[in-house]
Every structure is written in C-alpha cells, then in structure tokens.
Amino acid sequence: MPFLVPPELHCLARRGEELAQLSSTSPDLEQSKLSHPNETPPLSEFTSKNPANRKRGRASINGRTTATMRFSISRLLTAASIIFTPLLLQSSPVSASSSSQEPALSQSSQPASASTVISSDSEYHEQLVLRPLPQSALLASFNFRSNISVSAFEAQNFRFFPRSLGQILQYAGTRELHLRFALGRWDAESWGSRPWDGAREGGTGVELWAWLDAETDEEADQKWLILTNALSGLFCASLNFIDGTRTTRPVMSFQPEGDHPNSTIANTHLLHGTLPHEVVCTENLTPFLKLLPCKGKTGISSLLNGHKLFDATWQSMAIDVRPVCPRETEEGRGECVLEIEQTIDMVLDVDRSKRPRGNPIPRPPPAQDLKCDPSKEYDSDNACFPADYALGQDWSLTQIFGKTLKGTCPLTDPNIPPVCIQVPNSRHIFTSLGNKEVKDPSGNSRCYYLDPEGSFEMVLPPMSKDGAQHTAESELVKGETPLLYAERSFMGHGQERGGVQAILRNPSWDTEVEFVYMESLPWFMRVYLHTLEARINGQKTSYDSVVKEIYYRPAVDRARGTQLELRMVIPPASTVFLTYDFEKSILRYTEYPPDANRGFDVAASIITIRSPSNGKRVPAGMRTTSLLLNLPTPDFSMPYNVIIFTSTAIALAFGGMFNILVRRFVAADEGPEVSVKRMRNKAVALGRKVAAKFGRGGKEEGKKE
C-alpha cells in the first residue's frame, strides 16, 4: 500500500496471504479486460497528470503486480469508449418521495434540501453534524452529496461526480451501488439509534452491493467481477476477494433506493458481497477523499484525518450511487440525476481524541490534576475516587479533529449550513467570529453558516453542574430508542460443531417490529437448518409465530456460501433468541491460511427493518458484529515430522539392505590376514620406505655440498 500508516494507529497490516493470493487473481482480471469487446488500447486518451501513473499503467500490461494492475484497470476504463450506456435513465417519474433524498437527520430539518432544487447550483453540498453522546463519546456525521444529470453522465461530462468512479459504473453496467467500509461497534444501549437509521452502515470490514444490468446470471457475475476488481483498485481494498463463495443474491433484504423504471428493474441483478476480515485503514480513506470535489483541502472534509478517523470507537464510510428522478411538478418533470452520496460517520472518544498528537500515550495524569470525588471520607492526598466520567464533555473542534476547519468548499451549495451540532439550545457554544448561527425550532439543534474564507472553530464548554435547572436533558440530546437491539454470538465449544445465537430485542412497548434477518455464512460452516429455533422471552414457542418466511440457499462446497434470509416479526417488548447449530468442516491442507489458528471471520448478519410506521423509503437497518470461527486445525508441522521419520526409516532400511546386497562376504580365513604381526611387518616396511626416501634425500644434499 502506498500510504504510510502511522505506528500509533496500529493499523493491522494486511495479511501476507492476501498479497500472495493477489497475484493469483490478476490473470482473471486481465482476462476480463481482454474479453471485453469495447476495449481500446490503454493510455490512448489517458489524461493523467502524473507520469508515474502512466508508467504504472504500462507496466500493468505484463500483469506483474496487482497494485499496478489496479491502476491499469481504472486507466483502461478511462480510455474505454462506452458503446452501451447501462444507465439509461428514463425521465419517467416513479413517484419518488423527496424524503428519501433528504439527509436523514431528523432533528436538523433544513429549509433547503438537495432534492427540492436540482439545479446547477445544488449539484454539490456537504454537511457535518456533530452529536455529543453519553460518556465522552461524540458522533460526527459527514455527508457529501453531488449530482450529475443522466445526459451529462452519458456524455462523460463529469463535473462533481467523480470521473474515476463514474466510468467504472458505466463499464460494469451498474445501476445502483452501495459500498461500505466499517470498523468497530455501535453501542445502541447507550447511544440510541444509529445515524441514518443504520442505512449508511456496513458490517465490519467491507461490504458491497449493487444492482447490475444484465440479461443472465452469468453476465451479472461477469460484471460483478469487473466491478469488484475495479473498485478494489480504486479504493485500495481487497474487494477482488469477493468471489463466488462470498457473493450472495439477497431476495428479501435489500430494496433499491433509487428510482428505477419498471422496465429496467426487471433486467437488473442484485449482488451482495462482504469481506469481514478486511481491516479498514488510511489507504481506504485517501481514495475516498479524492472522490470529493474539494478533495479534503477545504470545507468540512479538511477535518478528515486518518489519525482521528481510525482511532474512532466506531466508524463507517459509505458510498451510495443511485438514480433519482424528481417529482412531477407543474413545470413538467425535471431530468433524472445520478446522485452520489458519500458518508462518514464516526464516534470519537473525546478523551482519547483530545490527547495531543505529539504525546498520545495515556500516562496517568499528575495526582493534582486528578478529579476526585471529595464526598468520600477517605479522600486525601494519596487516595482519590475518580470523578472524571461524571463531568461531561468539554472540547473544541480543533482538539477533536486535530485540524482546523478551513472555510467552506467553494463548490458547495451556500444555502446548506456546513456544520450543525445537536445539543439543547440552552447550552452555550462558542464559535469564531464571522459565522451565522441558526437555531432549530425543535430546540435540539443548531447550524452554522461559515465564513467562506476564514477558519471555523467551535468550543463546547463544560456545563456547570451547580445550576438547579441542570438535568441530563439540558446537557445532551437523548438519542432515539432504536427499533431493535440485535446481538449475535457463538455457542458451544470444541472443534466439531457449534451453534449461533442471535438475541433480538424489540424495546417498544406497543408496536411490533418486522424485519428481515440475513446471514451469509461461509461454506465450511455447515448449517443444520432443522435446528433453527426461535424462543420468545426464553420460552419455546412455535416457530411460525416469529419467523414468517424463510429463504434458504444451501452452500455448495468451495463454490458458494449459505444464504439464509428470515422474515421475522417480534411482538412488543419481547426478546427472541434465534439459534441454529452447525458443523465445522475440515478444510484441505492447502486451504488453510497461514494464520489458521486465528480462526475464520464470519460476516455480520444484516437486519433490514420493515417498519410500516416509518414510511421512509430507505429502510432502517443494522449489522451485528462479525464472528470468529475456529475450525479444526491440523498440526502443520506434523507432515514435516512424518516426512523426516519415513525418510530416516527408509534411509536406514535401504542402507542396510543395500549393504547386504552389494557387499561381498568372505570367510575370515579367505581374506587377507589381519594380525598384529602382519601389521608390524607393514609398519616396518613403511618405516623403511620413509627412511630410504629421507636417506636418499640426505645423500643428494650431501652430494650437492
């Protein structure tokens, strides 16, 4: 990876086996490239400013390294002339509700949302929403959205839409794309519901799903291969490892977010793939920022910094591309646009983030700086019951992100405030001069229009706890209760079989919750579907009362994984324990990765909530954590030992046998006499010989003299 990873981040280096296997995948990459009919020689219209890249592109033709291969594919796509345009977006409006296009920030109802005016002015906007969470956590949601009209997209007249991504989409016939990079856990118990209702969230690692335009399944697979390989190069992630075993075709879980005419949706295929083992890190952030019009130089994206982003307790980077058609108005229908939405959500630990970069080690503070609880009777100079967690948040934007916010991105829509913070209006917030504050009538949110040139600073001072009116509500905006709590873990122990338990809890007292629970499991986890069992509140109930519908696609060894989708309904205020058993299969010797004893990652299960009351176009969702499956692992040194032992045995046996066969045995009296006398005679003879030699030498010397 060309990006240096700072040591304190402890980004796990990508494992060696991936690099090793990368080279093995490059041939199909090349094949897919060559087999495409529209291929033109690469670099013909290549307009890179970087000659080094050009070189890399050329080098890739040899297919020697994948890193260069990745570059070449994107360059190639740049050069490829597009004959068929898959994104034939018709202008027919499909009753698109504008709410779907609104940023799903319920508390910050903005007067101007991107969807209301799709004009050249609002082709791009960005917004950062900060929400302090309980216990020194801070949610920062970055949202960047740009549009391109379909005609401009087809003409490759990219303005704000990233060209590199646009051409991949065109080439791979992608109608709608969703890409997620996620890390960490969302703590729903204390933080409440997820940002965007979980719609912009992915399972740990990388998750990708897309609607591809294809006539047949084979064609869809082909395009999926192209898409994953191209995105792999673009985002420096091992997306090319999403092969048949990790790809599923969800039936119930996902619905397209964009507006697709009925005629085209019939010909699209939904494919979904996950890489639970992928460690998201700086090398994924940089290409992400490069897709933005302001490239992380100005505007809110200037706050994004790998050091802070990847130190976050939870973070999710999302890219969503979808066609959006405006509603029919009196003036007629507008043109459909292709919308790209890039989202970064992260939960920062304020205490951790405030540490200076030069001194990131959390040394114990000096004793006098320790905040103690003086009410304890033993409180003294050498005993201190710490009271810091009760103190509440106190931070400034620069402290948190380690950078200052440098003005606004000049391309952004000026009607949309770039920075919002969700705290009660009664709370004081200090900002730098030259910015306009707009308080939301709901009383829980305020936004800032920034000075385009100056830098922006915001300070959240600590709240004084002395006031009588101080309550938890006056300090923080309480998060909404999520529709569902989900948790998943393994049961059992041992290397032969195990079980999976998912605990799903509906916190609502009056409404039931309907959702689709989807598992895509690796093939070496052999699920026994007959053991699937649902218990409500710990009691065994008939299974039909909870699980309404099952879609199950069994695994095929080494070809595809298990896909299990369950449509479930949980009654109000109840907990469902969903369990099933599985058997662990034994892999072939060569199928184990070098770190076989670590275990195998099992992707997060995907929950898509279909709540009738919600009414939103984008369904709420969530992901459970991923799991680590321990398979029976052979002792890999054993074959070595066996080889050594058998070799030794064969060598000894063979040596002995060979000796017996080849050597001639003679009786002792037939052979040459071996006795002391004979030895002595021999020695004497030798002595004489030597003496004679020296004697002669001496004589010769004497002659010379």
Next chain:
Amino acid sequence: MPSLLSSAFSLRRDPRILKIPPYLSLVCIVVGVVWLFLLPLDDYSRRTYISENALLPGQVHTYFGGSDQNVFRAYKNEVVASDIAEANNTEVNDKLEGILKGVGLKTGRQSFKYESRSWGDEYEGENLYAILQAPRGDATEAIVLVAPFRTVDGKLNANGVALALTLSRYFKRWSLWSKDIIILLPPDSLAGPQAWVDAYHDAHNPSTVSSLPLKSGALQGAIALDYTHEGRFEAVHIVYDGVNGQLPNLDLINAVSNIAGGQMGMGTALQHMYRHKNNYSDRLQTMLRGMLNQALGRATGAHSCFIPYHVDAITLQPFSANPGSGWHDEMALGRLVEGSFRSLNNLLEHLHQSFFFYLLMHRDRFVSIGTYLPSAMVLAANFTIMAIFMWVKSGQPQPGTKTTEEETTEGDGDKKKPAAHAVERELFLPLGLVTAVQFLGVVPLFLFNHAPASTLSPLFILITLLSPLLPIGINFALPSLSQTGRLTPQHYQLFHSFSLLLLGMFLSTLATLNFSLAFVVGIFSAPLTFVRPVQNVAVKLLSAVVLNALAPTTVILAASFYVGMDISDVLREAAFGWEVWGMYTSVIVWCVWWPAWIIGATVLLGNQSIAKEKTL
C-alpha cells in the same frame, strides 16, 4: 533364515524364557522411577523459550502507576468497606458495578447456585463482569482479567479486586486494544469462575447457572489475580495447574515470567517453591509438587476452570519469601498485568505454538512430553508384560497342582517336555469376576458423589474396612460358581492377567491425558504385579499387610492425615470437583485403581481359601 527361525522356536520352548517377564516387569518399574528422577538434570530438561513470536514479552513500555495509585487506594477502601458493610454478594456487586459503569464499561451479572448433598453447604453467588470493548475491534476475541472476591483460602482479595478495577480504568484510556478485555469479579475462586466460563461456552445447566447477558468473542487468555499479600512484595508466584491436570500453554507462563523477570526485575516462583536455588533437589521438589497437583486434578485457583475450554490461564500471587522484604508495590503488579495483556493483545492466533504437556521444575527449566512420557508408559507396560506372562502361564500345565487335580492327569510324561501343548483355559469365571469387580467400582463412586455430606466420613471408613474383606469373600463365594466347584491356580492366573491387562491399558491411555495421575496410580499399584497365591502363612500375612497399606482407601486416608485435612473435607472436595469442575480423579481411583487392587488382593489370598476349603 531357517536356522534363525528354528532357534527362535527353540527359544520359545526354552523354559528359561518364562522366567524373564517378572524381572522385566521389575526392570520396567525401576526404569520408570529412575527416569523420573533423572529429569531435573541439565541433560534431560530444557531451558524454556518463547515459541510464539507475536507475544514479544516485555517489548513495550508500561505506564501504569503514578496517580493511578491514588485511585487504587480509593478502590481498595471501597472494596474493604463493602466487604464489611454488606454481607450479601449482590449488594457488593451493586457497588462494584457502579464503579465499572462509571469507567464506561458494559457490565453484566450472572447468578449461580451449585448445590448437592455431598458437599453440604451450597455454593451460591453472583458473578459480576464488565467488558471493555476494544476501541476498534469487533467482539471476535477477548482476554479475561479475573479477580475473585475471595481467594482459594477464603481470604478477602481486596488488593486484587481493587487492582482489577484500577486497571480497567487505565486500560479504557488506551486505544490500542485489538481484543476485548473482560474484567471478571466472581465472589469466590472455585465455583464462580466455573459458572461463568461454562455459561460463556453455553455448557452450563440453565437450572442452576444463569446465562450471560453480555458476551464477547473467543477467549484468548486469562490472568487471575490472587493478591492478599499486604505491603511490598518480592516476587510473584505463578499458579498454572488446571482442572484434571490440564495445563496452559507454556508460552503464557514463559511470557509472564519473562516480563516479570526482564522488565520488572521481579522474581517468579512456581509450586510454592519460594526459595528456589535451581539445584537438583529444588528442581525435583518443584516437579514433584507440580505432579502431585496434576494428579489430584483439582482447581488451584480462579484460572483453573478456564483451561478445559482451551483458554490459557494462570493466577498471579505476589509474595515475599522473607516477611518484610521486597520493594514492589501494587503498581508493579499492575504493570506486570499490563505488560502481559499487551503481549496477549499482540497475538494474531490463539496460543498454539508452544507446549501444552510439560513439567516445570524451575521458572526457566522444563521437560516436554516426549521426554517424560516414557517414564509413565514404561510403568504401565510392566502391567501389560505381566498380564501377557500370566496368560501364557495359565495355558501351561500346572506342575505343582498336577497331583491333586483331575483335569491334568496326563501323567508324569508331561514333566519331561513341559509346554508341549496348552491346557484349555476356563475363561468364563475370570472374565466375569474381573468385569464384575470393574463395575463394582461404580458403587463407591456413586455413593461418594451422592451421599449426604455428614455420612461421607463413616461411609469412607466402611469402604476402607470392606475393601480387605471383599477379596476374602470372593474367595469364599467363587468356588461354588466354578464348574468344578473349586478354584485352580489357572483361575487365579487369569484373574490376575485380565486385571493387569486392563490396568496397563487404562494407565497408558491416562498417561497421555494426565501423566502424573497415571504415574501415581502406577507406582501404588506396582506391587500388584508381583502378587501370587502364597502358601506360607507368614509370607501371606506379611504380603497382605503390605498390600493393604497400599490400598487406595488406605493411601487416601494416610495422605489426608499427612496434609492435615479431615477425610470428610477431602471427600467433599472430590464430590464438588466431580459435580462442578468435571474432575475425573475419583473415577480413576474407584474404577481403575480400586478394582485392580481388589483382584490383586483376591489373588494373594487365593490359596488360603482353597486350603480352608480343604480342611473343612
């Protein structure tokens, strides 16, 4: 070749060959014991080393200390105060949970209740645990820090609990954890952790142990703190024995001992050998103590119950060999835990590189299974050799009894060519007896695990007294079951043969699972190899006394007397271990050792009963 074969045949016919096996058996026993005593020598043991490169012990700076000590003192005050004020475990947990939640951890509680009549009082309590979620992690792996409220001796582990609380607060500040850290605060050291670890792996009985409300990923290692020592300490005692003699991966012990010795300048001790001079006798003593613990198979600390689940775990106990000496304080132990957790945090794979079967004799000396196993195997082989010998012998005409028995009346001609042809063996009675006695072992096993606690002690005395009478009874009863109405020497040879065969088989199998237990049982039953039906009354009496001195019941009584434990306590603990930990030592004693001894005693007393029968 033909000459070789013929010489082999002639050797087989040679009566001298039949004289060898008893001596061979004796040699096996001697070699087995001597082998064990050679192990502490430099030539037979090895220096320990870190096998897993990812551990990197002692390569990090540890920062725990400074003002954390003030926090530690405050927490210790809280722990001591809550222990005095609230007798109820739940109320103590309320207080501790408040502290853990204040730090920002997720907490969970689990109640458990183990009760059985066999150990009298019931073990009831509530485990409190907290999960420090890895800042960027994904609940796939976890490390456990256990601080039981009471240690194995029942003392208040105030320092340990306070240290765990302080460490959890300190660990929360770091962002480098790749695995979750679970802080487990069970009310006691023996039942609580077992309930928790069972429930974590869903191997619990839901009626007695409740499920865990909160879980994390696969456990990669556990460190328990047993810190009752007050004031400064000198070194750390590492307790590593697991239930049923299972041991943690040697890398874990080595890593901790390496961090303690290298980075902290803190000594480590094993098996209560606080003053280890690294000479032969100290090494031998450490090894024998380790073997004894392994043979007993009981839990020695809060870590023990983790090991059967393949979670490598140890307990750390600070100590001072000389009271008042030492300069390390609580923070030093905290830094040791910090360093060890940083090492475990580095692990990419589950600990698997180093040894799981070893005998430690010094903190940096060990013998691996390949070196020590032959000792127990040779010992077990002695029984098998003798069993084969007895089988062969039973197939030969009995020279001594020929004159008195009808079935071998072939005449004196046989004497000239012994072993010319085999005698038919009567198998039903020997097989039946050995099987019956083997299954009879289930009776004491069941009784001692299910009888009320108050009756355990009398019951044991009863069994102790019945055990010597049983062989006599068998000798009285059996002749009537025999076809001929009396027992021949062949019968005794076959009893002996089958019993020894089983014993040899059991012990060699057991040696691979629990070497020490197999070795101890092997040593105590070694005389069973040499028992014969003796005619001489004085010899018979003497042998019977010796044999009774080595009976399982006598040995258990003597051992409990030696360590100063009441026999009822021993039995209670055995019943508790069987029920809670799944400890199988009592199975070995009652179903392997005891039946073998009964048959051995029957064989020894054999002819006496025949003689009695004759006189009647």
